[in-house]
Amino acid sequence: MNGFLEYVPGTSLLHRMNPVAKLLFAVLFAIMCFCTSNPIFLAAMFVFALALAASCGMMRQTLGLMKAVFVFSLILAILLIFTTPTGDRLVDLPWGYIGTGSIMAAITTILRLEAAAIPLFLTFYVTKMSDLSNSVVKVLHVPYKYAFTFASTVHFIPVFMNDMKGIMEAQTARGVEFDQGGIVNKIQLMVPLCVPLLVSSVRKTNSAAIAAEVRGFNLRTRESGYKQYPFAAHDIIALVLVIALMVAAILLH
């Protein structure tokens, strides 16, 4: 079982693509989804995003993400249904009505968020975090400090989750009933554990900073990276494709 944003090894086209190309593609794709309100076009983009997920064997993880995004977008969709009185009148409300337009707006929002999220999410699962940070430093000239900060943040997520699990197991062994009751009970029990977790994480980040410094963090320049990240034909095709989609999205608005 892989953790959050943890690289899944593979050899698919998406795995082999240039990290910068992947990142640009995903970001532009997400922006593109917000450039149009055409539900058919968005549905097509959603299917395309799912096809990308299938192409690198990430369907299971993608379905998990889709569920999370769906819950979030459902809240927005319900708000939209009650607040956009357009189209044919279906149900009367004290402050307006629910129309076919409201339903369409809700569906569009769900499709848009789902479609926008999938490629971004895939980028992090099919790219090693170090490749991503090294390539944005090399190709996009992002200062190494920022790239390292981001990469370390993601790197420490599983470490801290492990710590939390350890603390919880230790408490369970001493009779705290984490395994009983619902989510509310669990959260109530977890709140006091945040202090030891915070203390241990501050200590860990401090020693990580020292460890990075004694291995020459301050000497690193843009040229330090050993791996090269050249653009191949498929990277350029992907970027041209996403720009074409962007143009189509704006035209179909």
Added chain:
Amino acid sequence: MIEIKNFTFTYRESTEPVVKDINLSIPAGAFVGITGAAGSGKSTLTYAMNGIIPHCYPGDFYGSVTIDGHDTCETSLTDVSQIVGSVCQDIDSQIVTSIVEDEMLYGLENFDIPHEEIDARVEEALTDMGIADLRDRVIASLSGGQKQKVAIASILALKPKVLMLDEPTAELDPASSLQVFQLLARYAREHGTTVVVVEQKIALLSQFADMLVIVDHGTIRFCDTPSNVLAHSDELLEIGVNCPRSTTLMNRLSADGLYTGPVCRNVEEACNALLEILGGSPAPFAGFVERTSTESGAIA
């Protein structure tokens, strides 16, 4: 290579000095083992030798620490760490990347090792540590012992003049611990690397180190060859340092006047000494003897 003169250090958050009036001189190419009871100031001593004190932990610093002619107070931590490669106690926080290969590359890239040399160095260090097959693995999926080997390999690849390891075998099984010490001894011999190891497994230290430093309550209690230090097994026990059981046995025999030879550092030496006294032939089970000597190290 390392000169410590009248060194006393008090962490800012405490009032008592953690290490007091330390004088220690480590020649180039020496293999030095540091041991002592928990909380005796061993780690603080290593922080002083790799520049983390005074650069990262604030406090009152008296005396001087000189590494390869550079005073650590006047040299930046980055410059000190180009001479001293350190493996810290907390492995999880020492690892800065997610993949074994990237972890190996990190220091090499930063210290500007020529790119055509990098691949060979990575390969050599991984092979030396016996983890060449882990090169593409995600670090989070490794066991504690494997992570420890990755951390050591990533420092070995840098080929520093001084290797400073704080409990490098804490998570390793006896066989791997022995392997790490053999490797360190080889680096000291072949590359003239100065090796400083803080370690609880005194049997391993006394087998490989040229010099054994026993720290007690922030001061150096003994600093001599392993044989000379182990001769004081009763005093060592008082300050919380267990000698190998074979050493203790032979020391007792010599206290009772039954044995007059040199101090025995492991089962093999004790066995041979006893056979000599009893007039028997040399130890018949060499393989067995070697295995128990590392096991007694793990127990001690």
